[in-house]
Amino acid sequence: MDIHVTTDAAKWYREELSITTTGFVRLFPRYGFGGHIPGFSIGINQENPENISASVVVEDVTFYVEAEDSWYFDDTEKLTIELNKKLNEPEFILNE
Numbered sequence: 001m002d003i004h005v006t007t008d009a010a011k012w013y014r015e016e017l018s019i020t021t022t023g024f025v026r027l028f029p030r031y032g033f034g035g036h037i038p039g040f041s042i043g044i045n046q047e048n049p050e051n052i053s054a055s056v057v058v059e060d061v062t063f064y065v066e067a068e069d070s071w072y073f074d075d076t077e078k079l080t081i082e083l084n085k086k087l088n089e090p091e092f093i094l095n096e
Contacts, residue, residue: 013025029042
């Protein structure tokens with residue numbers, strides 16, 4: 001799986017998470033609505049990686065998925081995170 005994060009979305013995360021230098025944003029499945037698997041959605045957490053399955057660095061922030069969470073993205077070719085200008089918040093787009 002490829003991860004693509006737009007510059008606007010990366011800047012939003014830098015500001016919202018108060019990342020002043022380099023940082024890490026973990027993407028993981030969590031219980032919730034709106035994901036491509038019923039009962040799950042994508043959550044984020046600011047933590048250092050242990051065993052990266054997929055990652056990308058944008059604006060000195062590493063966005064990544066741990067190997068233990070890769071099952072959620074198994075049928076996904078690309079995860080795009082872009083800034084929804086109307087809502088002023090990130091939006092996850094999964095291309096299967």
